[in-house]
Amino acid sequence: MIGTDLPRLRQLKHVILRFGFQEFNGEWSASHKMLICRKINMVIPYSSENSNLHGHRYPLKAACFRFICAGLLVGLLMISQSFAKDTIIITSKKTAIIDKTRGTAVWRDNVVVVRKSTGSKLITDLLSIARDAIRERLIWAEASGNVKAYYYRSPADDHKKLFIIKPDLQPAPHSIITCDQATYSRKAALGELVGSVHIQSQDFELQAEKIRYDYQVERGKITAKVGEKVRFVFYKKEPSDDPQPPSINQVRQKISGSAEEILVNRLSRKIVLQGVVFIIDHSDQSQFKADRTDLFFDEQDEIETAVANGNFSMNQPGRISRSDRAKFDYDREEVTLTGNAYVKEEEKKVEVTSDRIQMYIKVNQGIIRGVDDVPVKMEIEID
Amino acid sequence: MKILTWGLIISLLISVLYLTWFSDDPQQNIQDVGFKKEKPILLKDPELFDFKLDKMTMQVKAKTARVYENKNMMLLSKIDGNVYSEDAAKKSTRFFAKSGRIKGKSKLLTVWGNVRVLFSDGQQLFTARLNLDQKKSILYNRVSVRVVSDNEKIVANHMRYNLKTGILTLSKPKATIDMGL
Numbered sequence: 382m383i384g385t386d387l388p389r390l391r392q393l394k395h396v397i398l399r400f401g402f403q404e405f406n407g408e409w410s411a412s413h414k415m416l417i418c419r420k421i422n423m424v425i426p427y428s429s430e431n432s433n434l435h436g437h438r439y440p441l442k443a444a445c446f447r448f449i450c451a452g453l454l455v456g457l458l459m460i461s462q463s464f465a466k467d468t469i470i471i472t473s474k475k476t477a478i479i480d481k482t483r484g485t486a487v488w489r490d491n492v493v494v495v496r497k498s499t500g501s502k503l504i505t506d507l508l509s510i511a512r513d514a515i516r517e518r519l520i521w522a523e524a525s526g527n528v529k530a531y532y533y534r535s536p537a538d539d540h541k542k543l544f545i546i547k548p549d550l551q552p553a554p555h556s557i558i559t560c561d562q563a564t565y566s567r568k569a570a571l572g573e574l575v576g577s578v579h580i581q582s583q584d585f586e587l588q589a590e591k592i593r594y595d596y597q598v599e600r601g602k603i604t605a606k607v608g609e610k611v612r613f614v615f616y617k618k619e620p621s622d623d624p625q626p627p628s629i630n631q632v633r634q635k636i637s638g639s640a641e642e643i644l645v646n647r648l649s650r651k652i653v654l655q656g657v658v659f660i661i662d663h664s665d666q667s668q669f670k671a672d673r674t675d676l677f678f679d680e681q682d683e684i685e686t687a688v689a690n691g692n693f694s695m696n697q698p699g700r701i702s703r704s705d706r707a708k709f710d711y712d713r714e715e716v717t718l719t720g721n722a723y724v725k726e727e728e729k730k731v732e733v734t735s736d737r738i739q740m741y742i743k744v745n746q747g748i749i750r751g752v753d754d755v756p757v758k759m760e761i762e763i764d
Numbered sequence: 765m766k767i768l769t770w771g772l773i774i775s776l777l778i779s780v781l782y783l784t785w786f787s788d789d790p791q792q793n794i795q796d797v798g799f800k801k802e803k804p805i806l807l808k809d810p811e812l813f814d815f816k817l818d819k820m821t822m823q824v825k826a827k828t829a830r831v832y833e834n835k836n837m838m839l840l841s842k843i844d845g846n847v848y849s850e851d852a853a854k855k856s857t858r859f860f861a862k863s864g865r866i867k868g869k870s871k872l873l874t875v876w877g878n879v880r881v882l883f884s885d886g887q888q889l890f891t892a893r894l895n896l897d898q899k900k901s902i903l904y905n906r907v908s909v910r911v912v913s914d915n916e917k918i919v920a921n922h923m924r925y926n927l928k929t930g931i932l933t934l935s936k937p938k939a940t941i942d943m944g945l
Contacts, residue, residue: 467942467943468940468942468943469939469940469941469943470939470940470941471937471938471939471941472938472939473936473937474936475935475936476933476934476935476936476937477918477920477933477934477937477939478931478932478933478934479931479932479933479934480929480930480931481883481884481885481887481931481932482929482930482931514885517914517915
């Protein structure tokens with residue numbers, strides 16, 4: 382190309398040459414009898430002057446090319462958003478001691494760890510971490526002393542929820558966790574919180590001495606100090622005939638209580654309360670005791686069903702019940718007592734004994750009945 | 765009179781503090797009158813080696829070296845150094861700097877100007893000034909540092925690195941770690 386235009390180039394002092402996608406700024410040097418070029422940028426052929434002619438000649442081809450380019454650009458921008466790398470920022474007021482031989486690091490004094498994408502934050506006195514140098518990932522971590530964590534779920538989820546409720550509201554943390562020591566092990570797939578553990582979550586609240594959670598099987602164990610009890614707060618499901626639209630001031634049906642030990646099975650959405658279980662239903666101030674209670678949760682992390690086993694006794698304003706076993710169906714607002722069931726309604730002066738009694742949870746609805754095939758002994762006191 | 769005495773004490777204290785704080789400034793040392801008076805021996809592309817029990821512990825290459833014999837001191841330019849671990853299987857710790865100084869008696873190497881340390885694990889440290897105490901086998905400084913690896917960046921007020929144990933201590937650190945996709 383240069384060969385053919387060489388006589389003309391010699392007359393020019395300054396030229397711009399394009400070879401394929403590359404653009405050069407060239408100057409003819411008379412003394413050296415050569416063209417000295419400097420690459421200035423990359424160009425896409427269809428935008429060049431000459432290619433415009435092609436554009437006119439093949440308008441559909443050019444339009445398709447433009448469309449594909451624009452599509453690719455938009456696609457890239459969208460993908461880059463979702464595939465963007467997350468960042469963790471760790472600061473400490475004193476030191477970070479990095480052992481390069483072992484691949485460990487110890488951060489001391491007022492350590493703050495922030496996950497940038499969600500805003501989740503961990504504050505502690507001392508943070509020890511071990512990283513896999515080859516895979517560049519965390520394999521073990523331990524936070525010791527005044528551990529406080531603010532956990533936010535992914536912003537996308539929170540944003541969706543908040544937008545329905547109130548578009549301009551700032552998201553609150555999903556959980557606030559405090560404890561003396563928190564440990565994470567990738568190898569054992571284990572997370573452990575020890576010493577005055579308190580979890581205040583949007584879906585529950587727990588106070589215990591130790592929480593052990595296996596990430597692989599999604600099972601955990603919550604225990605208290607010897608002689609003490611684990612305290613908890615959960616929320617029960619609204620009855621299906623009384624669904625409330627989501628609002629900021631929505632009051633959820635709270636259930637609180639204590640037990641010696643709690644077992645969590647996240648996969649089957651089940652929590653087992655063991656050892657002198659005591660539960661208060663805050664909707665009607667009813668209280669019940671049992672040796673063990675299994676709680677079954679729905680997708681909104683609200684209790685759908687509760688099954689109390691062994692020495693069940695319930696105290697409600699105006700009603701006393703006893704049985705070997707009790708099943709609460711919060712969706713239908715019913716409770717079924719089985720095995721040596723006994724119910725006494727003080728106001729109506731009614732006493733019922735049966736092997737199986739089905740009744741409404743709300744005392745004022747007052748309908749107590751035995752199951753069809755089971756005989757009911759009813760004693761009514763007449764003044 | 766009291767004010768005058770107190771003023772004198774305070775000014776004395778300030779001058780003592782000033783002197784102790786800035787006495788280690790290598791750039792200031794270069795401008796010392798002593799250096800100007802003494803004519804150094806100029807070496808081009810020198811290579812310095814340090815041995816311990818027949819084992820090389822340090823190797824320093826430089827563009828030039830000015831040897832001040834009376835002061836028992838050497839000024840280096842364009843430094844490329846290697847500190848070898850006692851464990852032969854381990855990689856060496858490499859460092860680069862614009863200028864440097866070796867004090868003969870104390871075996872203290874001080875480097876300054878675009879200092880870069882390349883650790884055996886591939887992590888790099890950038891700073892303005894760094895000291896290498898060969899006797900204690902430690903790298904240390906009192907100025908801000910930046911430690912960089914593929915997915916991690918740490919900034920800190922100052923550092924101390926034990927070449928024997930491979931332990932890096934950073935003061936008031938702030939780390940930014942990129943997590944995987």
